[in-house]
Amino acid sequence: MNPSSGSVVFQNVRKTFGAFTAIHDLTLTVDPGTLVTLLGPSGCGKTTTLRMLAGLEHPTAGRIIIGGKDVTMLPANERDVSMVFQSYALFPHMNSLENVAYGLQSSGMNKKEARQKAEHGLELVGLAGLGNRLPAELSGGQQQRVAVARALVLEPQVLLLDEPLSNLDARLRRRVRTEIRDLQQRLQFTAVYVTHDQDEALAVSDKIVVMKDGEIAQEGSPRDLYEAPASSFIADFIGEANVLPCEIIDVSGAQATVSIEGLQHVVPARGARAGRGKLAVRPSAITLEPADDAAFAGRISHAAYLGDHIEYEAETSGGTLFVVDPMVDRPLSPGTRVSIGLKTRGIALILD
Structure with a gap:
């Protein structure tokens, strides 16, 4: 010191x-x-x-x-x-x-x-x-x-x-x-x-x-x-985040099971209770796969190649998702129907 x-x-x-x-x-x-x-x-x-x-x-x-x-x-x-x-x-x-x-x-x-x-x-x-x-x-x-x-x-x-x-x-x-x-x-x-x-x-x-x-x-x-952002403001201000409505289906100890447009995912509970909630999802925590039929589906509306990653906007029934994808060798064209998945890290329940 x-x-x-x-x-x-x-x-x-x-x-x-x-x-x-x-x-x-x-x-x-x-x-x-x-x-x-x-x-x-x-x-x-x-x-x-x-x-x-x-x-x-x-x-x-x-x-x-x-x-x-x-x-x-x-x-x-x-x-x-x-x-x-x-x-x-x-x-x-x-x-x-x-x-x-x-x-x-x-x-x-x-x-x-x-x-x-x-x-x-x-x-x-x-x-x-x-x-x-x-x-x-x-x-x-x-x-x-x-x-x-x-x-x-x-x-x-x-x-x-x-x-x-x-x-x-x-x-x-x-x-x-x-x-x-x-x-x-x-x-x-x-x-x-x-x-x-x-x-x-x-x-x-x-x-x-x-x-x-x-x-x-x-x-x-x-x-x-x-x-672990405490609010939508923090989630969006510290890095970018997609703030999505979700249903908290079950809370068991430190884990909560949530549903987004029919896609279920397990996240830290952070003191939440079953019911409606909001999820902060980092752009890099979203996966996109070409598909016509999926629980959580969307359509690519914009794609921008930035060298080591591609930035996408995907339209869903819940709004527009911003996605950062390192898979530059398999670009998705605007108009492509996609299945939306979530990774383990970069996802948090927010409590405001």
């Missing part, structure tokens, strides 16, 4: 702007040395939550505790946190080393020691030897790592990252998010990470907190949220 890492606790935090309530009674704990992602659509409250943690906004009610210290009303410069902004906010006239050393010198450290720590910071993020380059001479991913190094050398209890990859193209985002996760796990710093990108959250997080309308909709590990 990094000795500088601290916990974060929100206790019944509320934030209002005039008559508008942005955050409703938020209670959340971030354990030391973990990376927790605040995820949700625009306007859900994730950025307001991060700004309150940074001291850029103050709660209307409740408490914020960092490393056991109540910081609720402390200004930003009196909190032991560092922030990596969406724009990186690097000084264009300073080279990488000077950018990383700036905060250290501003806090009173002598120039020689600040330079040594800045060189070590650049080495930590894989930029050793690039200290003399200006931001304009670096790639987007390298600029992002300079911003992370500048924050890390201050040895904060908590590192805050606000949409840090949004300015990068898709391929670079994948690479840099891996670098951030590897760095966090190696150095064991506490991080709170804001994004609207579900794949990004799944890739970097120890815990994901999904927010909706200023409240926590669900929190848990990436696997928990993907495989």
Whole structure:
């Protein structure tokens, strides 16, 4: 565990702007040395939550505790946190080393020691030897790592990252998010990470907190949220899901037997009772076979080849299914009648 890492606790935090309530009674704990992602659509409250943690906004009610210290009303410069902004906010006239050393010198450290720590910071993020380059001479991913190094050398209890990859193209985002996760796990710093990108959250997080309308909709590990969504909103927001009405025929211990259009399937019961229910079915959990007569039947209405898989839309009496099929060698043409089957994984009862 990094000795500088601290916990974060929100206790019944509320934030209002005039008559508008942005955050409703938020209670959340971030354990030391973990990376927790605040995820949700625009306007859900994730950025307001991060700004309150940074001291850029103050709660209307409740408490914020960092490393056991109540910081609720402390200004930003009196909190032991560092922030990596969406724009990186690097000084264009300073080279990488000077950018990383700036905060250290501003806090009173002598120039020689600040330079040594800045060189070590650049080495930590894989930029050793690039200290003399200006931001304009670096790639987007390298600029992002300079911003992370500048924050890390201050040895904060908590590192805050606000949409840090949004300015990068898709391929670079994948690479840099891996670098951030590897760095966090190696150095064991506490991080709170804001994004609207579900794949990004799944890739970097120890815990994901999904927010909706200023409240926590669900929190848990990436696997928990993907495989056991608590609601239709979570099922569709964390990855894509087909939300289908079903009949819960029988519940026996931890297992439930459900029927969808006459097709029976066994899934984790999750506390459900016999009767009507809803099933979240991931696009990759659906199988399609050409057939004219089946218990759960449909017709292909759209097919798109994407290299390593084909995306289908299949019309059924219960609505349109979105299907991802890796069987690119046996494409199904629009108009084909199909029998719809379900795999073992990627299917969950949802309880809203």
